[in-house]
Amino acid sequence: MGKCCSNTNQPAGIGPVEWFGNMIDNCYEYALRSRSEGKHVVGIMCEYTPRELIMAAGALPVCLCGGSAEMIPFAEKHLPANLCPLIKSTYGYHLQKANPFLEMADMIVAETTCDGKKKMYELMSETRPVYVLELPQKPDDSDAMKHWIAELCKFKTRLEERFGVEITDEKIRKAIQTMNRERYLRRQLAELMKSESPPLRGRELLEFKSIISGIETDFDKYAEAARILKSSANAVDNSGRIRVLMTGVPIVHGAERVLDIIESRGGLVVCMDNCTGLKPILEDVDETSTEPMVALAEKYLHLPCSVMTKNERRLEQLRRLAAQYRPQCIIELIWQACITYDVESYRIRQLAEELGIPYLKIETDYSPSDSARISLRVEALFETINQEPCQEK
């Protein structure tokens, strides 16, 4: 991590970099404390799950996506080897009981985004309380929204029954405000990358996250980070680096290898449109709506995941982001066997051609065995952009 936000006078404790550098421990302590106060923990695995409903039920939404390569061999006892590493890692944690947040979870919300996850949840549900949200996959059909609203209403009822609470519109509205605030704070940080010489690297930006949403101290630290990074005193020169837009699959905590390679070879990831980047925080939920369930359903159904067909929104969003963040190339990350992103990559390549910038697809998993080969491709891509290929040793 850079020193951009670390050397600050902090009367109230540590700086944002140190705070988020300790994110998993912070979340663990927070979850333990919340549980001792009688709160429930609800695990989620997809950005389509509205955290607002979980928060309105008085529970903590915790992201359970696995980013550890070490968990994969355990998962392969049950799951096929040729499957997405995110699914396998998550399932490995489940079998090994190695994710304390999963062990705390009173309910796990699954969703029918990809088939691999959907079927994995079935296996997980043999021993854990899994609730599945059925996500419509033709978002522009007239009945899609109706179906999605109905799914969210069923989910709300399930939460009420399970935790013995009533989820009022007022509670939902309050949760929407909290989540909008979180999205705004994270968006503000991401938007710093629009600068000609952004004050931080993409890898540093990715650290400003939390697997539990709605933690007040996190909010303070996001705001503080933005304040420090916006001040010119902390400016670093990132202007000579090659601006990269990363798209494709989420970069889960612990699985940042490709991003690290890109930035160690002279790149600067100025924009990530994926689920761990801008995708879930670009659009807020209408706080003023008289029908908060409808407002929620709308925001979430708009997410342009590759499971959607057709997924024009992703292309439109990428066009907009390319105009705002001015990347010199697009690098798409595909987790092995992620069929929907892999197939859709053809359209992203076409889009890059339309935008007149080079495109590189990297399909890999969590194991580092192909790092040298990925580096080679990234270096070659940067050489073609720089036109000045001699890299002094």
Add this chain to the structure above:
Amino acid sequence: MICAGIDAGSRTIKIVLMDAETKTVITKGLIDQGVEQEKLVLDLYERLFRDNHLNKEDVHRIVATGYGRKIINFAHATITEITCQAVGVHHLLPEAMTIIDIGGQDSKILHLDKDGKIRDFSMNDRCAGGTGHFLEVVAKRLEVSIESLGEMASKSKTPAAISSMCVVFAETEIIGLLATGKKREDIIAGIQRAIAQRVAAMSCHNGGFPIAFTGGVAMISGMDTALQSVLGHNVIVSPYPQMTCALGAAIMASSESVRARL
């Protein structure tokens, strides 16, 4: 003023020495890759100077490329084999718009614009299917020399269907084919076609022509015709197909040192 391009590939090390001003090749050499890579590189480098009565002090710039490029400490700069390949081939075959390069452990496709600049490239992922190593395994298993693969394949009337492109699985498949009495020439022809299909699948939808063919595998007879029949286009085997990447590195070194003197 001499400039050197060193290509430390997975199976062989190649060096091209070039007159920087005239961009003409003074000499070139090749040696098998081994465990002590840097020593092998130095041995070949010194041999080229000794045999050609050249003075190492006349060397202005050395560019290293290939998968082992970063451990050649006496090189001044490193450039990826993708860029070097494009530069080398463009120098020899300026009309080439597509390069198919099949080396010991990599296969790549490069699409160039008319100035030789890379528009797009792709290469194989983790496994060595569709590369030179694959052909080595096949030749060994069928007890034929790698040089005679093309001649044998040309005798085939009914190439065998090879479904697996994994080196390990394909070896098992070959054993199965031999057990059913399939002829060696049919197996070889089948393997060559399978490699060609795999490489062709990496090709971009709007790649240009003509297509140049480089890498050690371009020297194995039969591979160019296998590629031609899969692609439906003429494939030109580049002059010195194994040396094009080292040549590109030498050209890059020359351009840089000429530029530095101006």
